[in-house]
Amino acid sequence: MLLLEEDEERRSQGVVKCLKALDNYLSGYTPDGGWNEGPPLLECGGSLIVRLPGAGV
Numbered sequence: 001m002l003l004l005e006e007d008e009e010r011r012s013q014g015v016v017k018c019l020k021a022l023d024n025y026l027s028g029y030t031p032d033g034g035w036n037e038g039p040p041l042l043e044c045g046g047s048l049i050v051r052l053p054g055a056g057v
Contacts (some may be wrong), residue, residue: 002018
């Protein structure tokens with residue numbers, strides 16, 4: 001979506017929103033890199049971080 005946005009201000013706002021969401025997600029990890037919900041949820045959420053940017057989302 002952001003690649004198609006022509007308005008630079010809206011594109012910048014979109015990037016900031018994505019970075020805040022990513023920061024919020026990553027703040028859930030413990031200092032040792034663990035996830036309190038267990039491995040299945042970590043695998044699902046962590047794999048989205050890798051897959052979504054490649055999908056243009």
